[in-house]
Amino acid sequence: MREPEHVDANVLAGPLSEILSVDLTTAERHCAVCGAEGVFAELHVVADGPGWVASCPRCRTLVLRLVRTADSLWLDLGGSGTVRIRTGP
Amino acid sequence: MNTVTRGFHGRRGGDPDRIPPGQYETSDFPVLSVGPTPRVDTDEWTLAIVNEAGQALTWSWDAFMALPQEHPHVDIHCVTRWSRLDTDWVGVSLDVLLEDVETTAEYALALSHGGYSTDVPLEDLTDGRAWIAHTFDGEPLAPEHGGPARLIVPHLYFWKSAKWVREIRLLHEDDPGFWEQAGYHSYGDPWREQRYQGD
Numbered sequence: 001m002r003e004p005e006h007v008d009a010n011v012l013a014g015p016l017s018e019i020l021s022v023d024l025t026t027a028e029r030h031c032a033v034c035g036a037e038g039v040f041a042e043l044h045v046v047a048d049g050p051g052w053v054a055s056c057p058r059c060r061t062l063v064l065r066l067v068r069t070a071d072s073l074w075l076d077l078g079g080s081g082t083v084r085i086r087t088g089p
Numbered sequence: 090m091n092t093v094t095r096g097f098h099g100r101r102g103g104d105p106d107r108i109p110p111g112q113y114e115t116s117d118f119p120v121l122s123v124g125p126t127p128r129v130d131t132d133e134w135t136l137a138i139v140n141e142a143g144q145a146l147t148w149s150w151d152a153f154m155a156l157p158q159e160h161p162h163v164d165i166h167c168v169t170r171w172s173r174l175d176t177d178w179v180g181v182s183l184d185v186l187l188e189d190v191e192t193t194a195e196y197a198l199a200l201s202h203g204g205y206s207t208d209v210p211l212e213d214l215t216d217g218r219a220w221i222a223h224t225f226d227g228e229p230l231a232p233e234h235g236g237p238a239r240l241i242v243p244h245l246y247f248w249k250s251a252k253w254v255r256e257i258r259l260l261h262e263d264d265p266g267f268w269e270q271a272g273y274h275s276y277g278d279p280w281r282e283q284r285y286q287g288d
Contacts, residue, residue, distance in 0.1 A: 049121040050168050050248055050268050060125050062204065067272040069285035074272035 009043035009054055015066055019073050022085050032081030034059035040083060104174075107164055109279035112172040118225075119171060120233045123267065127202035127253045131237050136221060137256045140192045148186075150237070153221070156181045161220055163243035165250070166279040178241060180222030183214040186257075194259035198266060199240050199251040207251050207266035208275065209242060211259060218244055221254065246277040246284070 013025045025041040036058040043054040043063055051067035051074075065076040077083075108114055131150040139145045148156070159182050166172045197211045213219065223230050223238045230236035235252025242249045248268050258264075269275050274283040282288055 046123060048119070048169070049123060050273060051271055053123040055124055062124065065267075065271045067268070067285075069272045070288070072272060072285075076271055 005048065006044040006046050009041045009045050011045050011047050012052060012054065012064070012066060015052070015068065015073060016075075019075060024083065024085070028084040028086075029063075030082045030084075031056045031059060031061060031063075033061040107174055108172050109166055109282070111282055112166055112170050112279065115171045115173055117171070118173060118234065119167070119169070121167065121169060121248075122203075122233070122252070123205055124203055126232045128232060129202050129237055129253060129255075134237055134255075136186075136238065136254065138186055138190050138259070139256060140190055140259045141194045141261055142191075144191070146186075146190055153181060153238070154223070156185055159220060161222070161241065161243070163241070165241075165243050165247050168246040168248055168273070168277070168279075168284050172279075176243075177226055178220065178222040179224035180220035180238070180241065182217060183219040183221070183257075184217060186221065187215065190259070192259045194261055196260045196263045198258045198260060198264045199249075199254050200256040200258060201251045202253040202255050205251055205253070205267050207249050208264055208269055209245065209249055210263075210276070213242060213245065214257070218242065244278075246274075246279050248273065249277050 010025050016024050027040045029038050029040050034056060036056055042057050044057050045052055045054045051065055054064040055062055067074040134150045135147050136153055137145045137147045158179055161178050163176055164172060164174045165176055194211055196208060197214055198206055198208045200206050219242045221238050222241045225234060230239060239252045240250050240254045263275060272285055274285055274288055277283050
């Protein structure tokens with residue numbers, strides 16, 4: 001039985017850098033659903049569909065949708081819980 | 090973690106009357122999903138059509154399989170640019186499922202196990218153009234392809250053919266689905282390359 005192939009969320013570094021001034025892949029993440037703590041890059045990303053879909057590696061909750069259309073990047077971070085981006089030492 | 094990309098056997102060109110613009114013909118059946126594959130036992134499977142008043146018609150697996158079965162032989166076109174010709178399915182026409190549904194709705198939202206959804210004008214599910222399919226190429230539809238049953242609407246891009254469908258919700262207003270909320274076209278006609286909003 002095959003599962004959808006996933007990669008880690010480092011694959012999102014490129015497209016996210018087009019719209020964010022910080023590197024989100026190194027941010028700390030707290031899952032709003034299962035409480036998992038981790039790094040954004042640990043998200044499971046299915047990248048071979050119409051867009052990128054990232055989910056929590058523990059509870060599989062949808063965290064991010066990113067779609068590249070002809071003239072736009074569409075980013076949905078609606079289910080992500082919190083992301084902490086450290087700005088100091 | 091699986092980071093290996095499967096091989097993909099496609100070729101450009103093909104019959105221009107059957108391959109829409111921007112598509113490749115393939116003999117593969119790529120698996121595209123937005124998350125883990127839901128495992129739905131047919132003992133627990135139900136399909137509901139819910140009209141705009143909230144009234145539901147629901148079929149168990151046995152009741153669904155007892156309905157008149159059709160054998161659509163269709164070409165399918167994925168927005169990720171593959172097209173596969175001459176696919177064979179067995180399933181129940183939406184015309185049959187909608188026969189006893191009282192509705193004046195203009196839109197349908199297909200809802201799936203696993204959280205996927207997609208919206209389609211209701212008229213595109215009628216007149217022999219859409220099925221709930223349970224068999225592909227003579228075999229029970231595999232879970233990774235949407236089994237035990239999926240919607241197929243072959244005249245639209247294949248993201249409209251929701252895997253693991255559990256409910257068809259009839260609506261007066263269009264309610265964008267999973268990909269439609271994120272920039273994909275609300276209709277998705279492959280012959281007009283309606284991939285993204287504004288196409």
